[in-house]
Amino acid sequence: MIPVDKASDYQRCIYPWIYDRIEVTGSRFTGPATGTHLMADMDRPTESVAFCLLGTFHCEFQSGPNLLVLADMAADIIGCNGRYGMKGGRRIGL
Numbered sequence: 001m002i003p004v005d006k007a008s009d010y011q012r013c014i015y016p017w018i019y020d021r022i023e024v025t026g027s028r029f030t031g032p033a034t035g036t037h038l039m040a041d042m043d044r045p046t047e048s049v050a051f052c053l054l055g056t057f058h059c060e061f062q063s064g065p066n067l068l069v070l071a072d073m074a075a076d077i078i079g080c081n082g083r084y085g086m087k088g089g090r091r092i093g094l
Helices: 009-014 067-078
Strands: 017-029 046-059 082-092
Touching: 017 067, 046 067, 046 082, 067 082
Parallel strands: none
Antiparallel strands: 017 046, 017 082
């Protein structure tokens, strides 16, 4: 997922689909993990969040951005780690 104004010619080729609105939903962690076991993050207290990324982005897949990249960007915007995903988006035509 690369902003249109920062994409090189090569990146425009490998990320051919363009989205101008990406809706993000998920939950952010509000407390520490309850233990050190494998699923400790699933037991953490969370708070629901939802927001839109407005701007024009080149995306890797026809269905939207790579979800790992989207989750990392969402964590940077919110300011803490959590579980984030794509709820919807608006693709503009080629």
